Amino acid sequence: MTSIREEMMFHPFASSTQRWLNQLLSLFPLSKNTLAMVNQLKEKKEQVQQQQQQNLDPEAESSRFFFCGSFCSALSRLFSLTCVIFLVLSFATLLSAIFWLFPPRRSLPRHHADDIVHLNASVQACFRLHKPASKVISHRGKLEKDIFSSLDLRNHTKVTVLSLHQPGASNFTEVKFGVLPVLTNHTLRKDSLTSLRSSFVNLFAQRSSLNLNKSTFGKPTSFQVLKFPGGITVDPLGLEPVSGLLTLVFSFTLDVSLSEIQHKVDLLKNQLELVLHLEMFESFRVVLTNHKGSTVSPPVTVRGCVVSTTMTTVESHIQQRSNNLAQPPAKNFGLDNSVFGEVRNVTFTAYPEGTVLDSDSVLALTPSS
Template identity: 85%
Template sequence: MVNQLKEKKKQVQQQHNLDPENPEAEPSRFFCGSFCSALSRLFSLTCVIFLVLSFATLLSAIFWLFPPRRSLPTRHHADDIVHLNASVEACFRLHKQASEVISHKGKLEMDIFSSIHLRNNTKVTVLSLHQPGASNFTHVKFGVLPVPTNHTMTKHSLTSLRSSFVNLFAQSCDLNLTTSTFGKPTSFQVLKFPGGITVDPLGLEPVSGLLELLFSFTLDFSLSEIQDRVDLLKNQLELVLHLELFESFRVVLTNHKGSTVSPPVTVRGCVVSNMTIMESHIQQRFDHLAQPPAKNFGLDNSVFGEVKNVTFTSYPVGKVLDSDSVLATNANFLT
């Protein structure tokens, strides 16, 4: 009976891998457990490394197939020496992104050159391109330089160029740029022109006859600002001059800095009659202009500001001249 119980106990110990009588069995079991644990950690580390390498390879493939777009330039500024050499400067707007315009800067220069009919001894250089703030247009500033740059532009070239600029400012013509690339330019302004720049804001036809009056005054406004008030200027001048049906007048505006955006502006004008008139009529107008009520030359100072440097000269017996020649030959006297 006792032997049967011992045999049964031995069988139970064998089933549970327990052998209290064999102390070497315990280290064997520990070695087996440690090996399995190490093997498990090895496989986990290999998986992690494999996943990292796979992810890196995937990213490389994505960047190779779809490279990131390079940041395009949004401003251009020519060297300071180029600005100094440009005696003539003008600007306008293009309703395009600055990055688009900059990528076609060379073509823009050629288009401007062709539009203003320059000669081979001159060239156009884009001085700056920038897109102000969150606007949807690009401000283009360009200069006209002689070739070579250490020479000066001829008088004939300046005369022709001045005429082109005046027509562009008055919107009598447009810059003929490649529309598909640049769109339609707007807001043309002259920034600098040697010898000044003169415009006819009223667009009046030259008048001829007997010269009665020459006048001149200065307004602390730019040509561009007066251009926006041109109808009011015409109406108020007609009132202060008390024109008769047989009389007409002509005015031109000059900025001696050669800029349409910088004040001041000198207003020069003349009154011409197409028939012989009495000396008393001319004297009456002269006296009226000399009176205090006409101190501001009849212009509303809330619109045009204070009229300064007023000069006028009457011709009691008349003098046969056309308005263009009068305003040209008396420019120095009137200013």
């Protein structure tokens, strides 16, 4: 009986069996001996449970947890150190790549005159020397003398180098110079300006060049006029003045610079010939003016004239041309809008019967419609 009850106590279903016995005992009360035996079984069960709890070694559990914690901590430190090393190496590689692709700019030697000198220089121009700035700066005085002699200036004027600049990683130097009167608080004489303007126009059109010491400075290129009082006028086609019967005078404005048109002279000539419908006995001349006196800044005023080389004119042809030109600016005066931009301020005057005028004097005037 005792063995059966013990098995029931430790069977997986002991708890449900115990409840069943308790219900059975409540229905059928047992004798004192039977109750004593049941109590002994309960006490034995409690002793077995206590013994099982004592068999569990708390130090072993603590040691196992300590080992696991130490291992995880060491593993975490290892991975942290690896990540730090990886990040440092990656950052160093990134910096090397950046400095290789974008090397730090070196402080290149340069020269810049005082601001007051820049303000007083009413005539300014620039050109390019294919020499590093370090070699040009040491010969600045020689450069000023060579420019002065090349421009054939008078003794009451002087040349001052305003700046010497070497752009970025290039191997050339941008030279900016000014022409000033020798005496302060004076202006350049009119005859000096006339001679100087002619020299600048020829240099810009590459009909002449600055006579610099070649062994020291090399050959100057890319001459540009930056500032000239009274404006600057150039003849991009290089046509000689013509005489005859003047039949048309025209003018319009383009939002481009003289330098930009200089590279498109042939295209300008061809398109103007088409819109003017020139006859075999006719010729035309065009001049370009920048009223700021700059070849690098817009706008440009285009002035031209058509001259008949014979002493007779065809009035019907001249009248037809006038009717065609009456359409601008809608037809952009026959010029390609994508190349020369929009034609503005168009004016023209036709002379059906012709009038004898020299083209030089005509192009110095502003025609009225």
